[in-house]
Amino acid sequence: MEPVTIDRSQHVVSRKGISPEALRVLYRLKDAGYLAYLAGGGVRDLLLGRAPKDFDVATDAHPNQLKRLFRNCRLVGRRFRLAHVFFHNTIIEVSTFRAHVPADQAPPGPHRVSTPDGMIVRDNIFGTPPEDALRRDFTVNALFYNIADFSIVDYVGGLKDLDARLLRVIGDPRVRFQEDPVRMLRVVRFAASLDFAIEESARQALLEMKELLALSSRERLHEEMLKIFFCGRSEAVLEELFRTGLFGTLFPDIAAWLEGPEGAAGRAWMAKALRQVDKWKAAGLRPGEPLLWALLFGAYFEAQAAHLQEDQPGLPLPAAQARSAHDHLLNPSHRVQIPRNAARGAAEILAAQSAFARTQGKAPRRFVTRHVFRDALVYFKFAARLHGRDEALVEWWMRFLAETRNAGPAKPQGEAEDPAAEEASGSNII
Ligand code: ATP
Ligand code: MG
Numbered sequence: 001m002e003p004v005t006i007d008r009s010q011h012v013v014s015r016k017g018i019s020p021e022a023l024r025v026l027y028r029l030k031d032a033g034y035l036a037y038l039a040g041g042g043v044r045d046l047l048l049g050r051a052p053k054d055f056d057v058a059t060d061a062h063p064n065q066l067k068r069l070f071r072n073c074r075l076v077g078r079r080f081r082l083a084h085v086f087f088h089n090t091i092i093e094v095s096t097f098r099a100h101v102p103a104d105q106a107p108p109g110p111h112r113v114s115t116p117d118g119m120i121v122r123d124n125i126f127g128t129p130p131e132d133a134l135r136r137d138f139t140v141n142a143l144f145y146n147i148a149d150f151s152i153v154d155y156v157g158g159l160k161d162l163d164a165r166l167l168r169v170i171g172d173p174r175v176r177f178q179e180d181p182v183r184m185l186r187v188v189r190f191a192a193s194l195d196f197a198i199e200e201s202a203r204q205a206l207l208e209m210k211e212l213l214a215l216s217s218r219e220r221l222h223e224e225m226l227k228i229f230f231c232g233r234s235e236a237v238l239e240e241l242f243r244t245g246l247f248g249t250l251f252p253d254i255a256a257w258l259e260g261p262e263g264a265a266g267r268a269w270m271a272k273a274l275r276q277v278d279k280w281k282a283a284g285l286r287p288g289e290p291l292l293w294a295l296l297f298g299a300y301f302e303a304q305a306a307h308l309q310e311d312q313p314g315l316p317l318p319a320a321q322a323r324s325a326h327d328h329l330l331n332p333s334h335r336v337q338i339p340r341n342a343a344r345g346a347a348e349i350l351a352a353q354s355a356f357a358r359t360q361g362k363a364p365r366r367f368v369t370r371h372v373f374r375d376a377l378v379y380f381k382f383a384a385r386l387h388g389r390d391e392a393l394v395e396w397w398m399r400f401l402a403e404t405r406n407a408g409p410a411k412p413q414g415e416a417e418d419p420a421a422e423e424a425s426g427s428n429i430i
């Protein structure tokens with residue numbers, strides 16, 4: 001199979017855009033006589049003039065050869081065996097070219113295992129570069145950059161689709177979504193974050209097959225949710241999740257609530273929450289997971305807490321808030337496995353909200369020292385702004401913090417990456 005090859009003089013990918021660690025891996029492979037390609041999202045992003053999140057390397061060296069070539073290397077992965085090459089503060093993922101063998105043609109054996117409904121659970125059949133391109137998910141994700149001559153190698157029409165800003169599934173979208181339903185979430189994330197259109201047959205397949213997402217592992221869906229939170233366009237991803245109905249597959253209980261009388265407000269809340277997360281991303285800030293879940297689903301938790309209190313009149317608000325967040329986030333009926341400590345943290349953030357009303361005596365000083373305070377403050381400011389309530393209280397707390405800060409120790413170093421720390425230090429980014 002002959003690829004389209006684009007010479008160095010005809011494309012914009014420069015070694016200056018590639019991390020020194022990725023370059024070292026590529027050159028080490030090439031010098032040892034192997035094929036060494038930059039692959040995946042790194043090539044796509046460089047061609048689009050964006051800064052890649054990470055760099056993946058594809059090669060014809062087998063995992064054991066990689067192990068010998070790189071001292072700082074570990075073989076990982078159950079589903080795919082790949083090598084992680086460790087550097088001071090980064091890891092380069094190196095994978096051996098693999099073949100995509102359709103489920104019904106896979107030779108039996110330990111290399112390739114799929115479930116009766118066609119989902120691939122293990123996939124370790126080595127292949128050639130074109131085979132490796134074809135087993136990838138979307139054409140724009142299947143481009144290679146060859147370190148031997150700095151050319152771009154395109155086996156799947158990815159360059160054309162990149163120009164047309166189109167996400168096209170490689171092969172038959174129905175088959176590829178069946179093999180790995182997480183690809184449906186990836187389509188939606190990439191479409192929103194790259195501002196690409198979804199090719200029509202893929203969109204159709206997605207609409208027809210969205211329920212299949214429920215078959216994916218809950219851990220992988222959790223990972224995918226984190227990628228959505230941090231993609232920089234999470235608000236747009238959420239809109240697309242609503243539009244396609246994938247949201248309902250992931251979080252059926254919240255989707256049902258959104259259909260009800262509180263739905264419009266709930267949607268507005270969620271969109272604003274993710275707009276905030278996107279603003280943080282643009283500012284280089286990364287909220288912790290408890291804050292993310294609390295912000296995303298806060299409207300729902302608050303509504304459920306109110307219902308809980310109606311059912312149990314003696315139940316104090318903080319307890320009701322904590323219970324609704326905790327029970328919901330750990331609810332096994334939704335398809336995303338949220339870690340226990342994230343759920344507990346989110347519950348704490350909700351439960352802490354009523355403490356902002358106590359501005360008398362020692363309570364504020366004590367509250368500020370609590371571990372949950374900073375995240376709780378972010379949530380409090382967010383909710384106050386959204387509902388147009390508690391303006392005076394927010395002001396009171398910001399003044400109080402400014403005063404205690406002046407009296408207290410300087411802000412510890414290295415905390416600037418956390419928006420909650422920024423908030424507590426008075427930067428007012430909400
Ligand atoms: P990001 O910018 O989010 O890192 P990416 O395209 O690099 O985007 P990764 O999840 O890092 O995405 O995966 C690297 C590459 O591996 C992809 O570009 C794609 O070629 C391939 N890939 C990843 N997940 C799948 C999948 N589920 N099915 C097929 N190919 C996949
Ligand atoms: Mg990547």
